Amino acid sequence: MARERWCIVGGGMLGLALAHKLARQDREITILEASDRFGGLADAWTVGPVTWDRHYHVTLMSDLHMRDLLKDIGLADDMNWRTTRTDFYENSRFHPLNNAIDFLRFPPLGLIDKARLAFTILYASRLKNGVALESIPVAAWLKKLSGECTYERIWKPLLRAKLGENHKIVSASFIWSVINRFYSARRAGIEKEMFGYVTGGYKRIIDTLVADLESRGVICRESAPVREISQSPHGISVRTSVGTDTFDRVVVTVPGDHAARMCAALTQHERDRLDALRYQGVVCASVVLKKPLRGRYLTYVADETVPFTGVIEMTAVVDPETFNGLSLVYLPHYLPADHPLFDESEEVLRENCISNLKRMYPHITDDDVVAFRVSRARNVMAVQALNYSKAVPPMETSVPGLHIVNSAQIINGNLNVDEAIGLADRAVPQLQRLAAAPALPDAANNNPPLAIPAE
Ligand SMILES: Cc1cc2nc3c(=O)[nH]c(=O)nc-3n(C[C@H](O)[C@H](O)[C@H](O)COP(=O)(O)OP(=O)(O)OC[C@H]3O[C@@H](n4cnc5c(N)ncnc54)[C@H](O)[C@@H]3O)c2cc1C
Structure with a gap:
C-alpha cells in the first residue's frame, strides 16, 4: 500500500518537532519552509564576527519536552547549565x-x-x-x-x-x-532552576534535527513559501512559489494571519477567526561588544525613556570564548505587530540603542561596539486577551485532511520552545485520530510524485 503523504507548512521548532514525532510512523512527510533556513524565530544569524541565535534563547532545567528532544537527537550531553543573575533598572540605578x-x-x-x-x-x-x-x-x-x-x-x-x-x-x-x-x-522535582544552552547554539540544534529528520526519510524543503492550500479531488493541494503538490494531510503551523491567507479551502468564518488573532512582535537588536556590561543575563528596564524593554547579556550564560572573548548583548523591544518601529531604519535604531546603552552602562564607549544588527519579528506570540481560549482556532477544520497546529493554541502558557514541543506532543495523537477517520481519496495513488523541485 502507498504510504500516506503528509505536509507540514512551516519549519520553525513547532513544525520540526511535529515532523520528528510523526516520522515515527510509516508515512511520507514533507516540511515546507518559506525562509532559506529552518528554525523560524529560533534560527541563527551572523552579527559581525559572531554567529549565534537571532533572538536570545535559553533552555530551563524544567523544559522537559525540549530536553527529551535533545536526548532523541543526541545533544543532551552538550547542554551547558548556568545559574544566572537578574537586575531591575529604574531611575538610572x-x-x-x-x-x-x-x-x-x-x-x-x-x-x-x-x-x-x-x-x-x-x-x-x-x-x-x-x-x-x-x-x-x-x-x-x-x-x-x-x-x-x-x-x-x-x-x-x-x-x-x-x-x-x-x-x-x-x-x-x-x-x-x-x-x-x-x-x-x-x-518537576528540580531543586534549583538553571539556564542552559547547547554548545553551538540553536544553529547546531536545528542542523542536527533537520539532519536526523532527513536520515529518517523526511523531505525538508527550505525556500518554499506556501502560497495557497486548496481542496482537490485527490486530497489537499499545496501551491508554493516553485510548484504544486497534493497530500493526504496538511498541517499548517504558521501564525494566524498567514494561515488565513494561504488556506483558501477554509470557510470565511474559519479564516476570520485565524485573522482575528492579534500578535505581539519584537524589534530585537544584537550588539557585539568588546567588554561585558554587568554580567547579568537579564535586566528588566523600567525606564520608559529607554527604547528597549530589557537587556539580555548572553555572555553571562554562554562561555565568552564561544565569541573569541567578545560580549553578545540583545536589546529587545516588544511591540504590537503593526507598530511603526518595525519600519524604522537600522541607522536610527542603532543610534537609539547605542546612545541609551552608553547612558545605562557608562563604561561602554562607541569604540566598544564591534557590530550591530536588528531582527524584526511581527508574529512572535498571540496576545492572550480576555477570554482568549474561546478565540483559539481548533486543530480540526471544515476541510478533511487540513489541520491547524500553531503556537496560538498554547493557552495559559508562555511562548517558548518547550511549550511548542509540548503542543506537538499533544497534537500528534489528535492528528492520528483524525487520520484514522474515513479516508480521503488516496492522494498518493492519484497524483504524480512530489512536484516541488529542490532549489
Ligand atoms: C526575542 C525572543 C526570545 C525568545 N527566547 C526564548 C527562550 O529563551 N527560550 C525558549 O524556549 N523560547 C524562546 N523564544 C520563543 C521561541 O523562539 C518560539 O517559541 C519558537 O521558536 C516558536 O516556534 P514556531 O515554530 O511555533 O514558530 P516560528 O518560529 O514563527 O515558525 C514558523 C515558521 O513558519 C514559516 N512560514 C511562515 N509563512 C510561511 C509560508 N507561507 N510557507 C512556509 N513557511 C512559512 C516561518 O518562516 C517560520 O520558520 C523566544 C522568541 C523570541 C522572539
Whole structure:
C-alpha cells in the first residue's frame, strides 16, 4: 500500500518537532519552509564576527519536552547549565533581584508593598489552573492583590518588558503562566532552576534535527513559501512559489494571519477567526561588544525613556570564548505587530540603542561596539486577551485532511520552545485520530510524485 503523504507548512521548532514525532510512523512527510533556513524565530544569524541565535534563547532545567528532544537527537550531553543573575533598572540605578535578601532590600517598595508582592507570587504559584483568570484584566487582578504602588513600580514595568503596549489588553492568566514557569522547576522535582544552552547554539540544534529528520526519510524543503492550500479531488493541494503538490494531510503551523491567507479551502468564518488573532512582535537588536556590561543575563528596564524593554547579556550564560572573548548583548523591544518601529531604519535604531546603552552602562564607549544588527519579528506570540481560549482556532477544520497546529493554541502558557514541543506532543495523537477517520481519496495513488523541485 502507498504510504500516506503528509505536509507540514512551516519549519520553525513547532513544525520540526511535529515532523520528528510523526516520522515515527510509516508515512511520507514533507516540511515546507518559506525562509532559506529552518528554525523560524529560533534560527541563527551572523552579527559581525559572531554567529549565534537571532533572538536570545535559553533552555530551563524544567523544559522537559525540549530536553527529551535533545536526548532523541543526541545533544543532551552538550547542554551547558548556568545559574544566572537578574537586575531591575529604574531611575538610572540597577537593583539586583536574585534572592529573598535582594528582594527585602529592593528600594522601590516599602515593607507592606513587599509583603503584598510576595503574597501575590505565592498565591499565583498555588493556583493549579489559569483558565479562571481569563476574564480578569491583568492590571485589575494585580492591583487588587499587590496594591496600586506595587503595580506601578514593579508589575507594570515587567509586563511592559514582555508585552509592550499589549499589556493593557491581556488577562490575568498571562501573569499566572509567567509566575508558574518560574515554579515549574520545583514541580518537576528540580531543586534549583538553571539556564542552559547547547554548545553551538540553536544553529547546531536545528542542523542536527533537520539532519536526523532527513536520515529518517523526511523531505525538508527550505525556500518554499506556501502560497495557497486548496481542496482537490485527490486530497489537499499545496501551491508554493516553485510548484504544486497534493497530500493526504496538511498541517499548517504558521501564525494566524498567514494561515488565513494561504488556506483558501477554509470557510470565511474559519479564516476570520485565524485573522482575528492579534500578535505581539519584537524589534530585537544584537550588539557585539568588546567588554561585558554587568554580567547579568537579564535586566528588566523600567525606564520608559529607554527604547528597549530589557537587556539580555548572553555572555553571562554562554562561555565568552564561544565569541573569541567578545560580549553578545540583545536589546529587545516588544511591540504590537503593526507598530511603526518595525519600519524604522537600522541607522536610527542603532543610534537609539547605542546612545541609551552608553547612558545605562557608562563604561561602554562607541569604540566598544564591534557590530550591530536588528531582527524584526511581527508574529512572535498571540496576545492572550480576555477570554482568549474561546478565540483559539481548533486543530480540526471544515476541510478533511487540513489541520491547524500553531503556537496560538498554547493557552495559559508562555511562548517558548518547550511549550511548542509540548503542543506537538499533544497534537500528534489528535492528528492520528483524525487520520484514522474515513479516508480521503488516496492522494498518493492519484497524483504524480512530489512536484516541488529542490532549489
Ligand atoms: C526575542 C525572543 C526570545 C525568545 N527566547 C526564548 C527562550 O529563551 N527560550 C525558549 O524556549 N523560547 C524562546 N523564544 C520563543 C521561541 O523562539 C518560539 O517559541 C519558537 O521558536 C516558536 O516556534 P514556531 O515554530 O511555533 O514558530 P516560528 O518560529 O514563527 O515558525 C514558523 C515558521 O513558519 C514559516 N512560514 C511562515 N509563512 C510561511 C509560508 N507561507 N510557507 C512556509 N513557511 C512559512 C516561518 O518562516 C517560520 O520558520 C523566544 C522568541 C523570541 C522572539
